[in-house]
Amino acid sequence: MIVVLKHGVSEEKKAQLIAWLQALGLRIHISDGEFQTVLGLVGDTSTVDIDLVESLEIVDSVKRVTEPFKMCNRKFHPESMVVEVGDVKIGAGNFVMIAGPCSVESEEQIVTVAKAVKAAGASLMRGGAFKPRTSPYDFAGLKAEGLELLKIARKETGLPIVTELMNINDLPLFEDVDVIQIGARNMQNFDLLRELGKLDKPILLKRGLANTLKELLMSAEYIMASGNERVMLCERGIRTFSDYTRNTLDLSAVPMLHELTHLPIIVDPSHATGIARLVPPMALAATAGGADGLIIEVHNDPIHALCDGAQSLRPEEFAALAEKVRAIREIVK
Amino acid sequence: MIVVLKHGVSEEKKAQLIAWLQALGLRIHISDGEFQTVLGLVGDTSTVDIDLVESLEIVDSVKRVTEPFKMCNRKFHPESMVVEVGDVKIGAGNFVMIAGPCSVESEEQIVTVAKAVKAAGASLMRGGAFKPRTSPYDFAGLKAEGLELLKIARKETGLPIVTELMNINDLPLFEDVDVIQIGARNMQNFDLLRELGKLDKPILLKRGLANTLKELLMSAEYIMASGNERVMLCERGIRTFSDYTRNTLDLSAVPMLHELTHLPIIVDPSHATGIARLVPPMALAATAGGADGLIIEVHNDPIHALCDGAQSLRPEEFAALAEKVRAIREIVK
Amino acid sequence: MIVVLKHGVSEEKKAQLIAWLQALGLRIHISDGEFQTVLGLVGDTSTVDIDLVESLEIVDSVKRVTEPFKMCNRKFHPESMVVEVGDVKIGAGNFVMIAGPCSVESEEQIVTVAKAVKAAGASLMRGGAFKPRTSPYDFAGLKAEGLELLKIARKETGLPIVTELMNINDLPLFEDVDVIQIGARNMQNFDLLRELGKLDKPILLKRGLANTLKELLMSAEYIMASGNERVMLCERGIRTFSDYTRNTLDLSAVPMLHELTHLPIIVDPSHATGIARLVPPMALAATAGGADGLIIEVHNDPIHALCDGAQSLRPEEFAALAEKVRAIREIVK
Amino acid sequence: MIVVLKHGVSEEKKAQLIAWLQALGLRIHISDGEFQTVLGLVGDTSTVDIDLVESLEIVDSVKRVTEPFKMCNRKFHPESMVVEVGDVKIGAGNFVMIAGPCSVESEEQIVTVAKAVKAAGASLMRGGAFKPRTSPYDFAGLKAEGLELLKIARKETGLPIVTELMNINDLPLFEDVDVIQIGARNMQNFDLLRELGKLDKPILLKRGLANTLKELLMSAEYIMASGNERVMLCERGIRTFSDYTRNTLDLSAVPMLHELTHLPIIVDPSHATGIARLVPPMALAATAGGADGLIIEVHNDPIHALCDGAQSLRPEEFAALAEKVRAIREIVK
DSSP states (O other): OEEEEOTTOOHHHHHHHHHHHHHTTOEEEEEEOSSOEEEEEESOGGGSOHHHHHHSTTEEEEEOSSOSOOTTOTTTOOSOOOEEETTEEEBTTBOEEEEEOSBOOOHHHHHHHHHHHHHHTOSEEEOBSSOOOSSTTSOOOOTHHHHHHHHHHHHHHOOOEEEEOOOGGGGGGGTTOSEEEEOGGGTTOHHHHHHHTTSSSOEEEEOOTTOOHHHHHHHHHHHHHTTOOOEEEEEOOBOOSOOSSSSBOBTTHHHHHHHHOSSOEEEOHHHHHOOGGGHHHHHHHHHHTTOSEEEEEBOSOGGGOSSOGGGOBOHHHHHHHHHHHHHHHHHHO | OEEEEOTTOOHHHHHHHHHHHHHTTOEEEEEEOSSOEEEEEESOGGGSOHHHHHHSTTEEEEEOSSOSOOTTOTTTOOSOOOEEETTEEEBTTBOEEEEEOSBOOOHHHHHHHHHHHHHHTOSEEEOBSSOOOSSTTSOOOOTHHHHHHHHHHHHHHOOOEEEEOOOGGGGGGGTTOSEEEEOGGGTTOHHHHHHHTTSSSOEEEEOOTTOOHHHHHHHHHHHHHTTOOOEEEEEOOBOOSOOSSSSBOBTTHHHHHHHHOSSOEEEOHHHHHOOGGGHHHHHHHHHHTTOSEEEEEBOSOGGGOSSOGGGOBOHHHHHHHHHHHHHHHHHHO | OEEEEOTTOOHHHHHHHHHHHHHTTOEEEEEEOSSOEEEEEESOGGGSOHHHHHHSTTEEEEEOSSOSOOTTOTTTOOSOOOEEETTEEEBTTBOEEEEEOSBOOOHHHHHHHHHHHHHHTOSEEEOBSSOOOSSTTSOOOOTHHHHHHHHHHHHHHOOOEEEEOOOGGGGGGGTTOSEEEEOGGGTTOHHHHHHHTTSSSOEEEEOOTTOOHHHHHHHHHHHHHTTOOOEEEEEOOBOOSOOSSSSBOBTTHHHHHHHHOSSOEEEOHHHHHOOGGGHHHHHHHHHHTTOSEEEEEBOSOGGGOSSOGGGOBOHHHHHHHHHHHHHHHHHHO | OEEEEOTTOOHHHHHHHHHHHHHTTOEEEEEEOSSOEEEEEESOGGGSOHHHHHHSTTEEEEEOSSOSOOTTOTTTOOSOOOEEETTEEEBTTBOEEEEEOSBOOOHHHHHHHHHHHHHHTOSEEEOBSSOOOSSTTSOOOOTHHHHHHHHHHHHHHOOOEEEEOOOGGGGGGGTTOSEEEEOGGGTTOHHHHHHHTTSSSOEEEEOOTTOOHHHHHHHHHHHHHTTOOOEEEEEOOBOOSOOSSSSBOBTTHHHHHHHHOSSOEEEOHHHHHOOGGGHHHHHHHHHHTTOSEEEEEBOSOGGGOSSOGGGOBOHHHHHHHHHHHHHHHHHHO
């Protein structure tokens, strides 16, 4: 950690600060510049409250030189991680398409869509049973019944299930789910993350609307530090001033995350844009930008979808897209 | 709800859409302008998926004309609500100062600070027992033990307790807490909100870092629709590009929320700025801008605080601030 | 234009507003809903101050149903525009790569880079002679001398020149430049835009850091309404809370702009990310997302570049990228 | 400047970088930590391209320890600056109210409003003659004629004039203006800033919609470095995701700017919120937060204002506000 002192600090105050830092067990390297003094802190700096030090009157700024994430840090895990879901491999060159409806509505619907997306090349199936809704008056999913319908569709197609968990207390219901998705609003639900760390099941962790990449990685760290290393990250758009799309898909996060972590990076163009006709170009862009996979909403009858129909592709649109995705993968992989 | 069709839409497609909307039980008023056709939808439009309609090729835009929040809507509750916590009244002209340390650390600390802030004019005491932390490796609060220490401080001073709940399953521990605070990261933890609606206890609901005022109101609606109307809202800074403060305190939210809702509005300048020396000017600004109360971090020994010391005032600083706050209240109330 | 009145407005106030609107020459359609009254305004609503109407106490909200941009609006110009620069065609299926150094530094530098990028497939050359710099103490470009060096490089390679103009008074120096670039900071320098409208020369208009797509289109409208229709738009990143890249490249703007306007859309991954190693994935993503072209910084010796070296590719990196770009174009065009 | 190298960098690459930095005339202090090596650069680091160094593969991060602004930096000018406009003093405890209509419309209008705001306590008068407009089709001000009308109002009331300049070439028309205002969109029009530096006239420099405080200070530095030190800064709202107000007034910028610079800080609640009924609470908040002055739109007939009427107060509203502002000043000064 580096502490930059303000210009013209008295020797007495400087000595006080250094004594306080030494009392925390740190060694201090002092470097006097022409305008400012810089302290280099060596030792276990994890106990130092960076905001507190930065708030001291004599301090200009503080900078950590070691990142606070370890288990998901590529520095310590140079090889890309492969997450396995049944026979499906994700990451380290293995690309995955996850597709399905926003909400599970009926057996017929989920089975029909699952068959269609499988035929088009999806290797995992998505479908919401528990739905986060801004309004208490909106449809919140079929819940346990929805999970049962997903299992029927899995039996019919062989596609593993990806579905969202919102509440720790629902965990028992998710025992037979293949991948648990954590939505943007729960990215920093820390108690939930800790529980996920006790499972032996892959987690698809979505980036929060206003979260930095570092915060996303720290949330992955919560899961991994509790014992479950099978984490996939998902970029799904951030909240900005731009109002033409629901959120702003931050695609440069994909190559940047690849630098920072060895975990697989999935992109969700459906929720990011909220507009079906923007999904294909953004899915292709994400593929070209190096994503390890896509999660895409597909509905057999968008005009009657109970939820988020606006962003769902029809199966034939998904099939056409999937073909182009494969062609682009050939170029960029 | 108003649906604006695109220029040059065919009569056939227009008729199809109208038929579909009518099938949802709505009456449709058609208004043909020079460039565009506008449909006015009358009836229960809560079943209409606005995003879906907006995504249709023939539709230019859609606009709801009735707000989706009812129970917290000032339109239907013109008189400001007073929330009572013991003898303390909040809202409708009753101003409250809530103060205390970020984290509860020891009996001595919490009792000392509670006495100091009471002497300075605070009528509620804050203190974190369960702490949300970005990193799994950081101090996460004394938890149940911290709640016990808060109760000791309450016994010593008579100040009611405001403290944060993060996990539904911890609710039994909070039975004897006076006000439950829901932090920014849990503002859209919908299952948690529903549970809070079953309590007979005031809730202090903080705005999420990237949440609009409407979303904040919808989260209050979750609690109120489940049966608990004693909700206070808290502005605590939003995430923007601006990087000099931790977050950007959005003070114009205060008068705007007063227009939209009858609930009391509290401001937290400590977490918004993250810098102790900005807390007094922003506390005064919030008061002048019409807040119903302030929640401020005060610590007896900031340099040793385990958490967030950078944003805590010393008791004497808080006392000086409180005096000015009262003077400004005289002018603006 | 649609004006939604608040619930419970008195008949008298409603009549006053209607009379005032009629006095502006508009016809008013009144639609009384169960909760609210909606006024449809028909006629030339461009004279109505939408913010003023929205601010009236009896008004809930106002919505324009016709877009304020005409000349750059695809509704009125369904066919994509082709901008021609010498023999080079841009738009409507014609893809362009524009490449070159951030700043022109010397004849040797610009000629070397121009030859290299031409060999790699660039058909226009970029290079800054007038440089916008945040600090008055930083290198601001070779100015007139830089323009002369660009012309030498054009003579040697045949590549047309794209270079930035910052000041109306420098226009005479740009007479022999092929495409004038307007930077993000000048996107709303309206007097400058008007002057550009008097030229017979293509303009590359970059989106401002905090500008919506509508504002970008209105700035194009300034140029076009003054007589020059040869405008190309450029997405180059917006300012958000996200801090890993210099700006956040908003790639969904590409397909959205294609819907809204018939003008060509170029993407600048170099300035958006500010990091050379993110340029190739983002250039590929932009291509896959439907951009009509790329503008990329290339430098023969990044470590000595006077400016923005961090985001420049070496010629061989650009050549490798260009090959993949062409392959992706085959798939998406 | 501090350069943090990545973990595990080879000695050879480290030596190359050090040699390159030494060749730039710098002395290098090397500090080897347990995980990383940190280089302290001593000497004139203004020639070092921080982005370039940061982009090198072996570099983890770079941090400047001296701020790039000098002339507007409080470190070097500890006493607050007083800007004098005729007899009016601004800054260092001198508070100013600037008021007037958005646009100058007629002699009667501007004289009436000027008299009214003078009577209410304004000591400077604002009024737009040259108006920046997003659309080329909107009213852009009376221009030279508007400036003449302002002078008439000044003659009638004695109030000095504050009005916006958009174009270098209009400077001769502004010779007899008392304070030149530079709008948000021109905050980084660097050639314009340089010209302002050659004047002997106070400048009111507004913060751009997406500009950091550091960028605002760098723009002030442009003016001051060219010779004109009489600069006042103006916070007028930033662009964020929040959509209830036109922009988000960033009031914590006021105390933060006071720390960073000795220049006076003015706040514009009218443009920040865009809603007249939010102007009084935000004006009071700005005063309580430590602003040196307010600039407020006042119109004698808001419903007929040609521009921005939605955010204008009526004279009697301004008078009531001014009284409260003075009372709050008594408390916070």
